Amino acid sequence: MIAGYRVLARKYRPTVLGDLVGQDLLVQTLGQAIHHNRLPHAFLLHGIRGVGKTTTARIMARVLNCLNNHTETGKSIDACGQCASCKSLTDDRHLDVIEIDAASRTGVDDVREIIDSSRYKAVTGQYKIFIIDEVHMLSKSAFNALLKTLEEPPPHVKFIFATTEIRKIPDTILSRCMRFDLKRIEPKLLVDYLKKIAGLEGFVLEEEAAFSLARAADGSMRDGLSLLDQAIALSFTDNRSDRISAQTVYNMLGLADRQRLFKLLGAVLEGQPDVTLQHTADLLHDGADAQLLLQDILDILYGLICLKTVPQFQKESFWSQADREAGSQLTAPLAVSTLLSLWQALLNALQEVKIAPVPSQALELALLRACYLSDLPPxxxxxxxxxxxxxxxxxxxxxxxxxxxxxxxxxxxxxxxxxxxKPAVSLPTSFTDLAKLVSNAREPMLYTQLLHDVDCIQYQPGEMTLYVKPTVPATFLATLKQVLQTVTQHTWIIHLAKQPGQGSLEDQKKALQRQAYEEVLSHLNIQAIQNAFPGSTLEIIN
Incomplete structure (x- = not known):
């Protein structure tokens, strides 16, 4: 019995498109393409781990090569499951469906084998199908070797690629494939499916336990089923072996009881440091990890903020009904700004907990600071x-x-x-005075940019229009506003012009110097000197 056991993720793997959970658009599009026989030669399935990429590829291979799957207009979207092709594919021994792991076969020689094999027609089915998992792991030369075959493949060949990192795939490959993006499984669907599988296994999965498993799975069906498998194994140690309790899941994941977390957060929001420390000590004593505990608190705070601002969060979250009720009561008297400030403070404290020699102490001090922060007015x-x-x-x-x-x-x-x-500093009356003010504020880089790269089109104290050269960094305006506001204690309004005017301060200075130089050259005495000394030049000494 032990040797024949199959994990839940394999035991309940879908065999038809209609059994895929949370991928309605994919099922609809593929179903229509199969039914009307409008199938491309290459498919690309993209999504996070455990959402059904390889499963979808195998279902497509089963449908395409089913011997009894023919209608007047095309194929049915469901394979019969009884023919020799379907049975051999179920047993992983189909000669015409070749599944390749690109993570271990990344070279150009492996791709050459695929190209050579694609020249021969299918043995038992209609198509020779190549399923390449983790295709982004192929080398650059391997992708290049695949291009020509992928662009003009034999009519009996289909390619199905699966990847978790689509940005690593060359555009030349992407343009030759029909792309499908598999979504994360929605919380409610994941919770319902976990309950259903637990029931098929003869177990009752408590609602809070299901939500905890769904949160840990983070939208991945395979992760959720693997965790459920572990929870079932752990529940055999309980007196009620047919029930998976929330506490069992908490212990398995190293999490704290959600209701106790709400009590802890309530003490923080009410500014009760003694109660906060007591709740924290109890949770740590019961085995909760300090870092995970703070992450759970941040997760609850995020949910509380969503409860206050996003009404549909009530239905679409990973929260159980009990959590939503507790959260609504907790946030009723609070402002969103208070919750946001608290979330930001605890997020910064998360790094402190990670690097602290004693993480539990860093957690307690962070929560103490949060107690006093939550008690402050805006x-x-x-x-x-x-x-x-x-x-x-x-x-x-x-x-x-x-x-x-x-x-x-x-x-x-x-x-x-x-x-x-404190009296405000008088505003500079000209753009030149403004540049001097910036220089006195010890901002040499900003001062240099004002001299050489900025053309003042219009100026009045507190408001100006500037033309800024394209070479100036994008942060220039924000930095200038911040420096001026700090120095003058006045909010400045700065407009941008599309065309330059008289030039920068440095350009204007040089123009004045040239004008003065020309006036000097035109003086009669200077001309007489130059006539007396042919070839002499006039130099300006600063």
């Missing part, structure tokens, strides 16, 4: 309150404790008010 509200002249107590009745823990109360108010009352 920055624009804080500044507006301070501009209005309100007292510290009336401005921050709820968040004063958080501000005290972060930076202290009095310095924040004093420094902020000082920044608000």
């Amino acid at each position: 920055l624009e509200n804080l500044i507006q309150s301070l501009k209005g002249g309100r007292s510290r107590d009336s401005t921050l009745p709820v968040t004063s404790q958080a501000l005290h823990h972060l930076v202290g109360q009095a310095p924040v108010v004093a420094q902020t008010q000082h920044a608000i009352n």
